Amino acid sequence: MAKRVAVLAYFSDFGPALSYHRTTLTWQRLLLSDGYDARLYVKETANVPTFLKDQYKIVPALPRLNSGRWDIDRRRTPEYEKDVEAAQAAIRPALEWADVVIAHDFILLRGYTPLLEGLRRAWKEVESKPRKVIHVYHSLPQKRPPNLVIDESFPGTLRYQPMPFEQYAVLSNAARLEVANSLLLDANSIGVIPNPAYTPSPVLESIFGWRPFERAPLFVNAFCATRWEHKGMAAVCAIVGALSEWDVPAGLLCVTVNGRGKTGRAKLAALLDWASTCGLVLGENLWISSLLSEEYASGLPFDLAKEAISNGDIMVFPSSAEMCPNTLIEGAVYGLMTVIPKGLEVGREVAPHSLSFDFPGLGKPKLSDEERRYCALIAREIYAAWRSNHQAVGRAEVRARRLGQRLLRDYLVPLIEGPLPQNVDLRRSVG
Secondary structure, three states, X not given: OOOEEEEEOOOOOOOOOOXXXXXXXXXXXXXHHOOOEXXXXXXXXXXXXXXXXXXXXXXXXXXXXXXXXXXXXXXXXXXXXXXXXXXXHHHHHHHHHOOEEEEEOOOOOHHHHHHHHHHHHHHHHOOOOOXXXXXXEOOOOOOOOOOOOOOOOOHXXXXXXXXXXXXXXXXOHHHHHHHHHHHOOOHHHOEEOOOOOOOOOHHHHHHHOOHHHHOOOEXXXXXXXXXXXXXXXXXXXXXXXXXXXXXXXXXXXXXXXXXXXHHHHHHHHHHHHHHHHOOOOEOOOEEEHHHHOHHHOOOOOHHHHHHHHHOXXXXXXXXXXXXXXXXXXXXXXXXXXEEXXXXXXXXXXXXXXXXXXXXOOOOOOOOOHHHHHHHHHHHHHHHHHHHHOHHHHHHHHHHHHOOHHHHHHHHHHHHXXXXXXXXXXXXHHOO
């Protein structure tokens, strides 16, 4: 097993809003969390916040490049050679240390060509060579020029020449063919690591874990723990429980406040008791924020609460006593499928496309068998409506595919640990 992974990314600054930065940092966090000793090598002059440097094992080492962009018709210059030598010297220690190397965009960007050649030279120098170098494309490559001849006198052409010790990966399945055509390789040899952008943040995953966000559909609700009966959560539990009985991989994520103290804990214990009667198990298909972290027992910060709600699929809002239902408004704004009580005009105003039902058991901590059977009928209609909404189903599938733990398990680790594809034919790349 590869234990040491050197990640090379030519960052000069850190902007988490940038897809390139967020993707790279997410992968780095996942590798570290799975027991890999992963180091992220960035530009030597990069402005790295101290907390990020320690947390993500960031090493400012890559040299500043001075020779500009390298199109295929630009001839090698002394300035280029200096850049290559500097890159080679900076990258060699990383290769001497690592089992596997991941290089972000070295083979794609014309301005990074000296880094690509410096990496390849360093690999040839190192005796205990890394098993492989994985080149990640963050953008689509340029089309391979017709009648291209690979010529070391023109460094820009080297970006179209695969090496036997290299593997190539893209952020979406649709891009595999573009990269394969650019390198004259079999598309099946190109790895895929879905872009993790717009997935639950590390903080949210640390509170709830990753399992709730794999559920489809994921029901979410936000309510006061001491008033859960009056918010109709008995009916919500019965609805989600009915789906679970039918082997639908549904889950319920509850964003709660006022869960601290004797009253709050007693109320949440009663909610758990009723939820278990409905077939919901904490940590399996039920998550309650006040019970998962003492720090947030009284409530999540607004940004985290907002993020938790926005990562759901369906919000069932049985309460009919709301003048201004913030929770429902947030669910509608974030694009969730919303379900409201019949006759709740304010609900229809803020979420005009909602389904509506007469919910049983408002204000009650338990439902009768007859009321539970009625909730099962409601569950059937909600699920049918959700399944017929292809956009909503696609949203859940995308969320699950890009989840941190699934991303690690299904994409990153197989790419790192798997063998090199045996289909690189350098003769196809030279002429």
